[in-house]
Amino acid sequence: MAKPSDTASAPNKAAQDAAAQRAAAAPSGDPVQPTNTTVPDPKDYGFGKPAATAAHGEVVAYTPRLMSGRVVVPLTFHNSSDERVAYTVTVTVGGGKQKSPFSVVEKADNVWPGTTWPTQADITASGATVGTNDTKISLKVVQYDPFADTH
Numbered sequence: 001m002a003k004p005s006d007t008a009s010a011p012n013k014a015a016q017d018a019a020a021q022r023a024a025a026a027p028s029g030d031p032v033q034p035t036n037t038t039v040p041d042p043k044d045y046g047f048g049k050p051a052a053t054a055a056h057g058e059v060v061a062y063t064p065r066l067m068s069g070r071v072v073v074p075l076t077f078h079n080s081s082d083e084r085v086a087y088t089v090t091v092t093v094g095g096g097k098q099k100s101p102f103s104v105v106e107k108a109d110n111v112w113p114g115t116t117w118p119t120q121a122d123i124t125a126s127g128a129t130v131g132t133n134d135t136k137i138s139l140k141v142v143q144y145d146p147f148a149d150t151h
Helices: 004-025
Strands: 050-054 059-062 065-067 070-078 085-094 102-111 116-123 136-144
Touching: 050 136, 059 085, 059 136, 070 085, 070 102, 085 116, 102 116
Parallel strands: none
Antiparallel strands: 050 059, 059 070, 065 070, 070 116, 085 102, 085 136
16 A cells, blocks of 8 residues: 555656656757747838828828728837837828718727737728828827826
8 A cells, every 4th residue: 555655756756757758858959949039010010101190100000991891091009118008099081082081099008118009990981982092091199008097
């Protein structure tokens, strides 16, 4: 009959043996490291030509495009500060075949310093079109501390 002290060390011994076997079977050489550890810049997302910028270049709207029957405006939020920032942007699109401008609101919460948050504003307004040279985009941006006390 096994003593309690013998059974308590058995799992530990098995774990040690398994770790030793894994170490012995591991290939020699340098550990595997990622080859690209850079944070993408706004231009790295392939959204094309910027159509409007705001907040000292931190928020960029790109040329509208048609996706799945909807007009979308690609956006990037690039936090160039040393603290996390939340953004709320009102994207207003006018011109083209629309009789009046329309607006949508997009948010990027808790964007880390030095990183870019890609997203898109989905325009589902009647008569929204893309491809006209007279389409104008304007941005109104509010930046705030996502951890500030709002009371």
